[in-house]
Amino acid sequence: MADFNNTNLADFSGVWVFCEQRQGELQPTVLELISEARKLADDMGTEVCGLLLGGKGVGEKMAKELGAYGADKVLVCESDLLDTYTTDAYAKVLCDTVMAKKPEILLIAATNIGRDLGPRCAARLHTGLT
Numbered sequence: 001m002a003d004f005n006n007t008n009l010a011d012f013s014g015v016w017v018f019c020e021q022r023q024g025e026l027q028p029t030v031l032e033l034i035s036e037a038r039k040l041a042d043d044m045g046t047e048v049c050g051l052l053l054g055g056k057g058v059g060e061k062m063a064k065e066l067g068a069y070g071a072d073k074v075l076v077c078e079s080d081l082l083d084t085y086t087t088d089a090y091a092k093v094l095c096d097t098v099m100a101k102k103p104e105i106l107l108i109a110a111t112n113i114g115r116d117l118g119p120r121c122a123a124r125l126h127t128g129l130t
Contacts, residue, residue, distance in 0.1 A: 009104075015041040016103035018094065019052040019066060019074070020113055022085075026062055029109035031069045037107055038070030047072040049103065053093055055083030075101070085113055091120045098125060 015037040020027045030050075037048045050071040052059055059076030066074050077093050094117065098106060106121075108114040122129035 012102045012104040014046050014049050014101075014103045015044070015105045016049045016051055016098075016107065017071070018106065018108040018114070018117070019050045019062065020109060020111060021052065021054055021058060021062065024054070024058060024061065026065060027109065027111060029111060029114075030066075033107045033109055034066060034069040034071055037105075040105065041072075044104070046104065050074040051077070051094065051097060051106075053077045053082045053090055055080055058082075087116055087120060090117055091124065095121050095124045 050066040
């Protein structure tokens with residue numbers, strides 16, 4: 001984590017949405033966040049990316065639905081270890097992906113999972129949380 005430098009703002013671009021799913025179904029809040037992310041991205045002149053974590057095959061069904069609501073692209077992280085939500089696994093994958101790709105904004109819904117995951121990722125990434 002010490003190598004992550006979040007002070008050079010020119011390195012960051014894009015509005016990302018953590019696409020929470022449970023048992024292969026997108027949560028309704030995700031579609032609302034994608035729509036709001038689309039508005040932000042249009043104002044900023046950047047793209048919207050959905051970040052979808054889950055078990056094998058999770059992305060096949062949901063990527064098209066996310067695109068219909070305004071996502072320009074969807075990053076899918078599939079593993080049997082992500083089939084059921086666990087804080088440590090999801091936080092590791094989400095933070096590693098953010099460090100590698102550097103979105104300017106990451107939106108996470110205020111669901112039970114979002115309230116667990118958001119603060120953990122903000123602390124690991126040394127960023128603000130609203």
